[in-house]
Amino acid sequence: MDPMVIFDAGLALALVALSWAVLASADRFASVVLFIVLGLMVALAWVRLGAPDVALAEAAIGAGVTGALLLATLRHLRGQPEAPPSPAPVRWAVGGMVAAVTAALAAVVVALVAAPRPEGLAGAVADNLAMSGVEHPVTAVLLNFRAHDTLMEVVVLLVAVVVVWAIDRGLAPAHAPQGPLVDLGPVQDGFARLALPAAVLLGAYLLWAGAHAPGGAFQGGAVLAAVGILAILAGRWRPEPRHRAWARAAFGLGATVFVLVALGVGLGPRVAYEYPLTLAKPLILTIEAAVTLSIAATLAALFFGREPAGLTVPNTVPNTVPSTARGGRP
Amino acid sequence: MNIGAMTLAEAAGLGLMALGAGFFIAGTVGMLRFPDAVSRLHALTKADTLGLGLVVLGAMVMAATPGAVLRLGLIWICVALAGALGAQLIAAFVRRSGDGSGE
Numbered sequence: 001m002d003p004m005v006i007f008d009a010g011l012a013l014a015l016v017a018l019s020w021a022v023l024a025s026a027d028r029f030a031s032v033v034l035f036i037v038l039g040l041m042v043a044l045a046w047v048r049l050g051a052p053d054v055a056l057a058e059a060a061i062g063a064g065v066t067g068a069l070l071l072a073t074l075r076h077l078r079g080q081p082e083a084p085p086s087p088a089p090v091r092w093a094v095g096g097m098v099a100a101v102t103a104a105l106a107a108v109v110v111a112l113v114a115a116p117r118p119e120g121l122a123g124a125v126a127d128n129l130a131m132s133g134v135e136h137p138v139t140a141v142l143l144n145f146r147a148h149d150t151l152m153e154v155v156v157l158l159v160a161v162v163v164v165w166a167i168d169r170g171l172a173p174a175h176a177p178q179g180p181l182v183d184l185g186p187v188q189d190g191f192a193r194l195a196l197p198a199a200v201l202l203g204a205y206l207l208w209a210g211a212h213a214p215g216g217a218f219q220g221g222a223v224l225a226a227v228g229i230l231a232i233l234a235g236r237w238r239p240e241p242r243h244r245a246w247a248r249a250a251f252g253l254g255a256t257v258f259v260l261v262a263l264g265v266g267l268g269p270r271v272a273y274e275y276p277l278t279l280a281k282p283l284i285l286t287i288e289a290a291v292t293l294s295i296a297a298t299l300a301a302l303f304f305g306r307e308p309a310g311l312t313v314p315n316t317v318p319n320t321v322p323s324t325a326r327g328g329r330p
Numbered sequence: 331m332n333i334g335a336m337t338l339a340e341a342a343g344l345g346l347m348a349l350g351a352g353f354f355i356a357g358t359v360g361m362l363r364f365p366d367a368v369s370r371l372h373a374l375t376k377a378d379t380l381g382l383g384l385v386v387l388g389a390m391v392m393a394a395t396p397g398a399v400l401r402l403g404l405i406w407i408c409v410a411l412a413g414a415l416g417a418q419l420i421a422a423f424v425r426r427s428g429d430g431s432g433e
Contacts, residue, residue, distance in 0.1 A: 184419065184422075185418070185419075185422055187414075187415060187418045187419075188415060188418070188419060191411060191412075191415040194411070195408075195411065195412075198408075
């Protein structure tokens with residue numbers, strides 16, 4: 001027997017147990033931490049399934065950025081009572097639905113094991129990889145063969161941040177701009193000075209590597225978003241009203257470049273996304289670079305959670321952090 | 331894997347990884363058993379940094395290319411730095427919130 005089967009079985013059990021623990025945990029904070037751990041385990045599962053691209057995205061976005069968003073949400077909920085448990089009929093109904101879905105999935109898995117494996121699209125992708133402009137099949141699918149789907153994903157992110165900013169206009173007085181509540185100290189400062197530039201490099205590397213290896217715009221963008229989140233948390237950067245125009249430009253950049261390239265290609269004798277072979281790689285990398293910036297700006301803005309000094313709140317605390325606490329930076 | 335076919339590098343690598351896993355287990359036990367947050371941190375960070383170092387060292391011994399060795403070293407440095415920072419932030423928080431005995 002393959003010894004990895006034992007590992008896989010343990011991983012599968014851990015996923016189920018962690019999912020249960022996330023839902024059953026009475027404490028919000030514990031629940032969020034368990035969710036982050038669950039995300040990392042899911043990333044490991046994707047590695048075991050031979051999908052390193054998905055694993056990178058899951059670790060960076062599913063565990064990292066989503067975890068940060070949930071922790072930021074917790075901070076807004078601080079001091080509010082835990083919601084009472086749902087009434088019993090609701091819980092039973094939800095439990096019944098979950099059981100039905102699980103049973104259906106199990107039936108599908110069993111049927112799939114017995115059925116002859118249908119020929120997927122992997123062969124078609126491999127046959128046409130040379131025409132895609134990149135050497136990594138996942139990037140070829142995302143940015144060339146199925147580029148329209150990817151454009152829609154980029155648009156979804158854009159819509160999300162637009163909605164968050166719009167909602168926040170009504171809610172803004174509820175939570176004032178947050179900076180670091182306390183001085184995080186010199187160790188944190190030194191770490192940020194060291195880690196943030198390195199993480200920027202890593203994000204750019206992931207973007208570049210996506211052309212021939214696992215990586216790409218979403219993974220690189222998530223790492224760059226983490227840089228933004230760390231910079232906000234560490235008080236090294238505070239979004240201000242005058243940044244709003246830049247932020248809007250960054251949010252829209254990815255979708256705009258994507259659409260312009262598609263239109264530009266489509267205006268000729270070709271259809272949209274049918275990049276000319278010689279230009280395919282530069283065009284794909286251009287789109288990916290723009291999308292990376294948009295994803296980074298969008299995710300960081302979602303973490304900040306509000307328009308910088310929204311319309312209903314005057315610019316209350318522009319510079320409350322003593323500059324001396326941050327190594328004398330102005 | 332056939333034991334007889336194992337090369338010296340593989341044996342050394344697996345041995346180092348097993349030793350590293352031992353440190354992880356010790357650190358986990360320490361985190362679960364120690365009474366207060368600061369000594370839990372002590373158990374966790376010491377064991378994790380050393381444990382991951384040994385696992386990385388084991389992977390380095392078995393790595394195929396010098397580039398992989400360098401990248402593994404970089405991973406260890408990054409995780410060690412992040413772990414040290416996290417522990418320092420948690421310890422500072424514990425100290426600020428008054429008692430070292432609570433969570």
